[in-house]
Amino acid sequence: MLDIAALARLGGVKKYGEDEVFFNFGDNGKEMYIILKGRVGVFINSFDGFPAKLSELKTGDFFGEMSLLENLPRSATISALEETVVLIINESNFEHVIAQQPNLAMRIMKGISNRLRQANEELSFLKKGTKPGEEDSSDSTGEAGAISSSAPVAVKGPIFPPGHKSYNLIAPSTHETYLFDKDTECPVCEKKFPVRMMRSSKLRLDKVDNDMRQHFEEFEPLWYAVWICPHCLYSNFNFEFKQISDALKPKIIEHGKTLQGKVNLNFSIPRKIDEVFLSYYMTLQTLQQNGKPEPGKFAKVWLRLSWLYSDVGDEEMYDFTTREAYTAFKDSFFNTRRDSSVEQDQRLNLLLGELSLRVGEKEEAMKFYRDAIVRKSGGNNVLNKQAEDCISALKASLAADQEGV
Structure with a gap:
């Protein structure tokens, strides 16, 4: 001892x-x-x-x-x-x-x-980049704030896609309980700037959606998950902010110079949803500077953007970003090498099943859901049950489609 x-x-x-x-x-x-x-x-x-x-x-x-x-x-x-x-x-x-x-x-x-x-x-249970079907699988069957009644206003700029708008939504006062301020150093330009940190120990999980989105009581982490350096405009998720290659740093600095004066990085307290959207699109700008883009990283950003568009009720942009997330996750799943656990692959199959369903690919969704069921050691029984429930619901939907033909 x-x-x-x-x-x-x-x-x-x-x-x-x-x-x-x-x-x-x-x-x-x-x-x-x-x-x-x-x-x-x-x-x-x-x-x-x-x-x-x-x-x-x-x-x-x-x-x-x-x-x-x-x-x-x-x-x-x-x-x-x-x-x-x-x-x-x-x-x-x-x-x-x-x-x-x-x-x-x-x-x-x-x-x-x-x-x-x-x-x-x-x-012994890792599947290093295997495709669905290459291993045995069973055939078993926080409200963020208030939106104004005024219509969103279209926004044009160097980083936003066509159709993006300005949304009259701000963070509720409850968010402040879960935040504190701290200075951090940018790994690209090595200058310090203030960030808003989340008190993760205080978060209380409320529910998890089929696309793995986590909802917490009185707080929305999505609003604060991205940090942007105001000096060089490097942007990334807070949990990956320090993970940047030396080869990429000069490219980010040069690209940042082209955006200076074109984006407003003054984050409000309480934070506005438009500032949140900006942070995610700035992250896409950072990712695009890599000569060999990593689809998995793009997928994470597009997925979160789809959640945010869902929150503001913009169905057109929700559909657009959902399809982008679906495409990027599939690219990552089939075309990149992963060292992931069985449980992580279960979650990825469930997510791909849900995204396939949302873009109208029901048969493909069924394949992903079935590959999410893993009975051997290493499989998560809770995820197995979730996959089984998704399969049952999808079978009912497919049967209804057949009856309507």
Whole structure:
């Protein structure tokens, strides 16, 4: 058992506030952390981009050891669930800490061994970019605010598609309870700017739609999920903001110069829906600077845009963005290599089934729903049940179509 009091006396102690992020998935780092007091959450980004909590760590637990020992990028995002005090161990004090706490070395070795074993077990269930049908599958069967009665006004500009409009919708006052302000540094131009952070520990899930959209009580994360650097106009999801290649940075800076003065980046408090739309379309601008665009990243943006257009009641733009999301997700599913778990592929099949249904491809939707059912180890029974329900509803719809012929 670790002597927490003795560890605290070794120095290198730091306090993190509730919802403060230690590091994000993909970040470089050379430190590990031992929790002296408090709790942290371990998050990964699911295929739809939302952080999914894998586990919680408490007093006496540690994390980040692979970055310290192997110089590997961070494999997850770690965020404080409450005020947390940690001992930071790096190359300069590692040997001293181990000498004072020899039990720690054994715990680290056991932890690495357990993670390797779990990884080997999961590898046997990974489908690396396979298409539906290549593996056995069963044939078993927050309101954001108030919209004005005035009609939306068409908007033209360098980043908006034809048909986009201005919408008279602002965030409700309840959002402020779940937000706090913090400065961050842009990884492209290295200048600091203020961002609005979400208090993820306070969020309470209300329901999940068939397209995997999560609804939370009194708060809409979609409104704050994108950060834009006001200096170089780099835009990305907050959970991926630091993940940008060096080769792409000069392209983003040059493209940003062409947009300076053409977009208004003054975010209001409370935030306006027009500012939210701008942030997502600016993210598409950033993604387009990559010489080899990644369809999965475009898909995440288009899907969220479809949700936002649904919220403002613009059916024309909802249909347009839904089809864009459908096309991009299919491109990613069939034409890119993925290292995803069985459960993640179940979710992706369910999402593709729902999007296929929305664009009128019922037979294709049925195939995706069936591939979402996985009975072997690694499959999620809740997702299996959801897929079965979707299949039943779709069969009824297809039968009704046949009767109408």
